[in-house]
Amino acid sequence: xxxxxxxxxxxxxxxxxxxxxxxxxxxxxxxxxxxxxxxxxxxxxxxxxxxxxxxxxxxxxxxxxxxxxxxxxxxxxxxxxxxxxxxxxxxxxxxxxxxxxxxxxxxxxxxxxxxxxxxxxxxxxxxxxxxxxxxxxxxxxxxxxxxxxxxxxxxxxxxxxxxxxxxxxxxxxxxxxxxxxxxxxxxxxxxxxxxxxxxxxxxxxxxxxxxxxxxxxxxxxxxxxxxxxxxxxxxxxxxxxxxxxxxxxxxxxxxxxxxxxxxxxxxxxxxxxxxxxxxxxxxxxxxxxxxxxxxxxxxxxxxxxxxxxxxxxxxxxxxxxxxxxxxxxxxxxxxxxxxxxxxxxxxxxxxxxxxxxxxxxxxxxxxxxxxxxxxxxxxxxxxxxxxxxxxxxxxxxxxxxxxxxxxxxxxxxxxxxxxxxxxxxxxxxxxxxxxxxxxxxxxxxxxxxxxxxxxxxxxxxxxxxxxxxxxxxxxxxxxxxxxxxxxxxxxxxxxxxxxxxxxxxxxxxxxxxxxxxxxxxxxxxxxxxxxxxxxxxxxxxxxxxxxxxxxxxxxxxxxxxxxxxxxxxxxxxxxxxxxxxxxxxxxxxxxxxxxxxxxxxxxxxxxxxxxxxxxxxxxxxxxxxxxxxxxxxxxxxxxxxxxxxxxxxxxxxxxxxxxxxxxxxxxxxxxxxxxxxxxxxxxxxxxxxxxxxxxxxxxxxxxxxxxxxxxxxxxxxxxxxxxxxxxxxxxxxxxxxxxxxxxxxxxxxxxxxxxxxxxxxxxxxxxxxxxxxxxxx
Numbered sequence: 001x002x003x004x005x006x007x008x009x010x011x012x013x014x015x016x017x018x019x020x021x022x023x024x025x026x027x028x029x030x031x032x033x034x035x036x037x038x039x040x041x042x043x044x045x046x047x048x049x050x051x052x053x054x055x056x057x058x059x060x061x062x063x064x065x066x067x068x069x070x071x072x073x074x075x076x077x078x079x080x081x082x083x084x085x086x087x088x089x090x091x092x093x094x095x096x097x098x099x100x101x102x103x104x105x106x107x108x109x110x111x112x113x114x115x116x117x118x119x120x121x122x123x124x125x126x127x128x129x130x131x132x133x134x135x136x137x138x139x140x141x142x143x144x145x146x147x148x149x150x151x152x153x154x155x156x157x158x159x160x161x162x163x164x165x166x167x168x169x170x171x172x173x174x175x176x177x178x179x180x181x182x183x184x185x186x187x188x189x190x191x192x193x194x195x196x197x198x199x200x201x202x203x204x205x206x207x208x209x210x211x212x213x214x215x216x217x218x219x220x221x222x223x224x225x226x227x228x229x230x231x232x233x234x235x236x237x238x239x240x241x242x243x244x245x246x247x248x249x250x251x252x253x254x255x256x257x258x259x260x261x262x263x264x265x266x267x268x269x270x271x272x273x274x275x276x277x278x279x280x281x282x283x284x285x286x287x288x289x290x291x292x293x294x295x296x297x298x299x300x301x302x303x304x305x306x307x308x309x310x311x312x313x314x315x316x317x318x319x320x321x322x323x324x325x326x327x328x329x330x331x332x333x334x335x336x337x338x339x340x341x342x343x344x345x346x347x348x349x350x351x352x353x354x355x356x357x358x359x360x361x362x363x364x365x366x367x368x369x370x371x372x373x374x375x376x377x378x379x380x381x382x383x384x385x386x387x388x389x390x391x392x393x394x395x396x397x398x399x400x401x402x403x404x405x406x407x408x409x410x411x412x413x414x415x416x417x418x419x420x421x422x423x424x425x426x427x428x429x430x431x432x433x434x435x436x437x438x439x440x441x442x443x444x445x446x447x448x449x450x451x452x453x454x455x456x457x458x459x460x461x462x463x464x465x466x467x468x469x470x471x472x473x474x475x476x477x478x479x480x481x482x483x484x485x486x487x488x489x490x491x492x493x494x495x496x497x498x499x500x501x502x503x504x505x506x507x508x509x510x511x512x513x514x515x516x517x518x519x520x521x522x523x524x525x526x527x528x529x530x531x532x533x534x535x536x537x538x539x540x541x542x543x544x545x546x547x548x549x550x551x552x553x554x555x556x557x558x559x560x561x562x563x564x565x566x567x568x569x570x571x572x573x574x575x576x577x578x579x580x581x582x583x584x585x586x587x588x589x590x591x592x593x594x595x596x597x598x599x600x601x602x603x604x605x606x607x608x609x610x611x612x613x614x615x616x617x618x619x620x621x622x623x624x625x626x627x628x629x630x631x632x633x634x635x636x637x638x639x640x641x642x643x644x645x646x647x648x649x650x651x652x653x654x655x656x657x658x659x660x661x662x663x664x665x666x667x668x669x670x671x672x673x674x675x676x677x678x679x680x681x682x683x684x685x686x687x688x689x690x691x692x693x694x695x696x697x698x699x700x701x702x703x704x705x706x707x708x709x710x711x712x713x714x715x716x717x718x719x720x721x722x723x724x725x726x727x728x729x730x731x732x733x734x735x736x737x738x739x740x741x742x743x744x745x746x747x748x749x750x751x752x753x754x755x756x757x758x759x760x761x762x763x764x765x766x767x768x769x770x771x772x773x774x775x776x777x
Contacts, residue, residue, distance in 0.1 A: 005462045006127075006135040008034065034137040036229060040455035041430060042339040043133070043231045044330070045447070046323055047094065048316075049087065049145065049240040050410060051421070052350030052402030054265075055316060059345070059422035060272030061402065062256065062264060063316040067324035068424055071343055075426030076480060077437045079277045083348050083421050083444050085413035085496045087178060088120070088147045090347040090444055091235070095128045095148075095167070097448030097459075097471040099493070101566045102126065107497070108178065109151050110605075111577040114584025117566030120150045122162055127463040129448045130168025133231045136457055139221045141171040143214045144235035147178050152586040155606045158191065165190050169233070173213045177603065179719050180237045182206045182244035183388040184637060184730040184739060186603070186720050193601045195729060199739055200388040205246065207236045211322035215329040222333045229455075234326065238319040239312060241351060241362055241393040245386050249314030257309040260294025260302070261397035262287065264309075265404040276437050277422065278405060283540040285407045290515050291400045292356050301357060304378045304385075308358045308394035311386040337428040340454050342447055346421040350402040352409035352516045354393030360384070361391045363639045364658050367715045369690070372660065388731065389659070391639045396517055405538045413496035414510035415539055430454055431480050438479050440487045441503065445473030453477050472565070493561035498524060498572040502558035506534025509554035513572060524570055529555060592755050596633070598726040598748040604716065607635065607723045607753070610642075610682070612689050612714055614756035617644060618679030618698075620749040628671040630744035631728045631737065632678070633751045636717035638731035644680060645728075646671055646744065647736050651697050653680050654734035655709040662735065665695045665707030675749075676700055682709070684756075690714035725751050 001008060011029070018026045055061040058068035058077065083090040088108045089100030096103050101117035103126050112120035122128070134140045142164040149162045154176055164172035173189050180186065183200040187193070198204035214234055221230050257264065265284065272278045287293065297305060323343070330336045359365045360381045364372050385392050399409045403417035412418035425431070452459055453475045460468050478485040487505075494501040498513030498521070511527040531544040531551040544551050562568050571577065580587040594608045610617075619632050627649035634643035640658045644651070651667040671678070678699050685691040690712050697705035721730045727743040728734075 003136055004458045004460050006132065006460045006464070008135065033228075035227065036133075036137045037456040040229050040457070041427060042229045042330075042335055043138075043451055043454075044339055044341045045094070045233045046341070046343045047091070047233070047235040047347055048319065048345050049235070049237055049347055050351040051239055051316065051346030052399065052404070052409070052417070053346070053406060053420045053422050054268045054272065054404040055350060055402040056320070056345050056422060058424065059277045060268050060275050062268070063313040065316065065320040065345075067320045067327060068343055068345065070324070071327070071341060071426040072424045073435050074428060075341070075424055076431065076433060077277060078423040078425065078442060079437055080439055080441045081344070081421055081423040081444075082419045082442065082492065083344075083346065085348045085411055085418035085494065085499070087347050089496070091146075092122065092148050094344075094444045094447055095130065095233070096122065096126050097129065097445050097473045098126050098469070099445060099472050099565045101495070102472060105148065106495070106567065106571070109147065109149065112150060112583065112585045113571065113577060115566070115569065115571065118571055119585070120148075122148070123469070124466045125469045127460065127466070127468060128167045129451060130231060130233070131463060132168070132452070132457070132460055133455070134168045134170065135463070136455070137228065139225065139228055139230040140169045140232075141214070141217050141230070142169040142174065142233040142235070143172075143210045143217075144174040145180070145237040146172070146174060146176050146235075149176055150585070151605055152588045154603060155588060156193075156600070156602070160191050163191055171217060174210065174235070175237065175720065177720055179240045179242070180206055181242060181391070181637075181720055181731065182238070184721075186601075186722055186730060193729075203246075205244070205318070207238050207319050207322045210234070210236050211325050214326050218326075218330060219333065222335060234323070236319055236322070239315045241354065242391040243308070243311045243315050243386060243393060244388075244390070245311060245315040245318050247386065249318045250311045250386050251314070252317070253310040253313045255306075256313070257306045258302075260297075260305075261309075261401040262294045265401040268401070269405050272405065279537055282405055282537040284405045285538050285540050287400065288407070290518055291396055294397060297357075297397075298375060300379060301375045304375070304382050305358060305395055305397075307382050307385050308392065309398050311392065312394050312398065314386070339427065340430065340451065341424070341426040343424040343426070344421060344444070345423065348421070349408070349410040349412070349418040350399035351393070352396045352399040352411070354395055354399070355517060356396050358395035359393050361639050361658050362393045363391060363713070363716065363718060365393075366719075367690070367713050369658075369714075372658065389638070407539055408512065409516065411496055411516040412499050412512055413494040414499040414501040414512045418496070418499070419494060425480055427454070433481070433483065436483055438483060440479045440485065440489070441492070442476055442479065442489050443473065443492050445471075446476050446489060447473070449473050449475040450477055450480070491557070491561065493558055493565065493567065495562065495567050495570070498527070498570055500558060502554050502561065504554060504557055507550065507554060508532045508539065509551055509558065510539070521572055524572065594753045596723075596725045596751045596753070600725045601722045601729055603720075603722055604635070604718065608755050610753065610755055611712065612684065612691075614682060614684040614693070616679060616681045616754045617751065618677060618754075619644070619751045620675065620677050621744070622675045622747040622749070623671045623673050624746050625673045628744070628746055631724065631726065631742050632744050632748060633723070633725050634728040634733045635721075635723040636733050637721035637728075638733070639718055639721070640713050641717040641721065641733045643728060643733040644678075645734065645737070645742075651678050651699065651704065652736070653695055653697060653707075654736065655695075655712065656733050657711060657713065661711070663707065663709040665697055665705050667697050667699070667705040669704060671699070
């Protein structure tokens with residue numbers, strides 16, 4: 001059977017064709033279900049989110065990860081495995097076996113341009129591994145995060161070619177976008193929006209839900225087709241912000257981080273050396289001046305800062321526990337020994353997007369209003385961190401510590417803190433070694449070639465009639481089977497937002513162009529390059545001044561690789577990339593009016609932007625005789641937003657300012673039964689961003705209530721909450737109703753949004769726009 005052309009061509013019967021099926025000469029070959037080659041293993045890829053190299057206990061960190069340790073004891077640790085320093089790029093590279101710019105993902109989807117390396121469009125000649133495996137007879141499924149869909153295709157009308165079910169996965173349950181509320185996620189099954197079956201009060205958390213779904217799927221798959229291997233991609237979205245976890249997990253770490261991030265980082269190195277995940281002579285890199293020292297933090301803040309880390313540690317431990325339940329389920333099915341597991345502990349380094357002091361509601365920070373959360377406010381909320389009432393993120397110092405012993409963090413692709421992620425490989429039937437560590441250099445693009453070699457499958461030359469480009473990674477199988485194997489991945493470029501580096505046979509040349517939480521973007525030609533030798537495990541000693549010729553040769557090699565893989569032209573623009581017309585990407589919503597219909601659930605980029613301008617919202621409704629009740633239209637959720645609803649048979653408007661202030665306007669009279677046109681007008685005060693305005697409620701053109709909103713959210717309501725017509729999914733925007741049972745009890749014909757040209761959008765700075773996009777991935 002020829003497997004390099006996919007789909008595999010149908011067999012053609014050539015032989016005697018009889019007239020009567022009862023004729024003894026009537027014969028046809030039996031139909032045989034498509035299966036991979038004999039011995040092909042099941043494959044499970046687990047990809048965590050925003051976890052630094054040193055966070056997990058398996059790699060010397062403070063967060064207990066017993067599942068990772070158990071798999072490592074019966075498998076292998078990879079201590080020089082690398083990612084791209086950012087979410088969408090790592091995921092697209094992982095799933096295709098190609099470098100991130102080579103598959104159009106030089107940044108996150110929200111800042112795509114028309115340049116090939118940055119378009120967010122996966123080229124048709126670089127098919128994802130799920131499609132290759134499906135067309136070779138695997139069952140395929142994905143659970144969790146998908147942040148590879150172009151933003152103009154994230155809507156109920158698609159197209160769905162880059163959604164999981166259009167990318168080779170037969171089953172998908174998870175979310176589309178950069179992050180999810182762990183208590184109120186915006187979920188899809190396939191391409192259909194769905195709601196969680198439980199509430200936070202009933203114990204709901206997203207990672208547990210994903211594990212339940214994955215366990216159900218794999219049990220069914222193995223019960224019905226035990227001879228058919230499965231490929232499962234489990235990407236829970238944890239431990240990306242918001243850092244949400246039930247208190248029984250975070251309370252296990254009470255008091256364990258009171259000494260601060262500098263002491264934690266130093267203590268981690270001793271554990272890492274004892275585990276052998278760094279060599280004995282590895283040096284702790286210096287903390288850069290941009291990262292505050294623990295001793296310099298205000299004493300009043302330190303209990304809050306310590307609590308932030310307790311929450312995060314509990315979050316990571318809970319995530320590992322849920323992965324353990326999935327692994328146990330596979331083991332109970334008798335399938336674990338023949339399952340090739342990649343447990344990749346982070347799609348990049350730990351996130352430094354939480355500001356130097358962290359935050360209770362990261363939407364304040366993303367809207368440029370971090371000052372609202374004073375030390376006193378944060379201290380008053382200390383017991384609410386990690387709960388459904390919070391949308392929290394930890395401080396930069398914790399991120400830097402958890403990337404130890406390396407320099408920098410997520411987004412900084414130039415240094416190992418941004419790109420080196422601890423990884424565990426487990427496959428007892430295919431790898432004899434147990435409990436060993438592998439030191440060879442590898443990259444996330446090497447996973448696909450390894451899977452194909454394990455399954456005895458060729459890299460396809462044609463998929464769905466499209467000639468395929470070569471894979472760009474190399475198989476890791478020689479590394480996995482022999483600790484002394486020669487290094488096969490000898491050159492690798494890195495680039496993210498101008499932060500760039502090159503690895504070649506142990507040497508690295510790197511330059512940091514920008515710091516994630518600081519506006520420090522010099523001209524590209526002024527970037528200072530550093531040089532590190534093969535024996536400098538942590539990039540602690542810069543040899544650029546001592547070996548300028550070697551540095552120059554590596555810089556030239558970086559440029560060669562950059563040209564080869566569509567990295568150039570380098571793009572460190574901010575404002576221009578957020579303007580679709582300048583960036584050259586399609587824009588889903590245009591004009592000044594938009595009509596929505598009952599049952600629609602749309603993410604924020606699918607709805608006209610009403611911020612910083614006057615606007616009107618109207619709805620044609622039919623109210624029941626027994627009194628109107630429920631949500632007519634809402635946008636956002638508990639972390640901020642607005643809604644128009646009927647409460648106790650009166651039309652009502654609520655503006656939720658970051659969950660801190662609630663402004664209400666209530667109609668003077670009940671909603672009459674029957675069909676009526678209801679709505680509100682918001683007259684923006686003007687004079688800048690985030691100002692207030694006067695609100696007037698209307699029914700059939702007549703004013704029925706007035707009020708004021710003193711201040712508004714200037715740039716974003718939420719990272720994942722929706723605009724809903726006829727209900728409010730996710731967390732409730734108004735305290736007047738709960739997360740369930742809030743649907744309008746009458747009929748909604750349509751809802752219309754109309755925005756005025758009174759627009760202050762131009763006042764938003766490029767850095768503000770950039771920060772929002774980065775924190776949403």
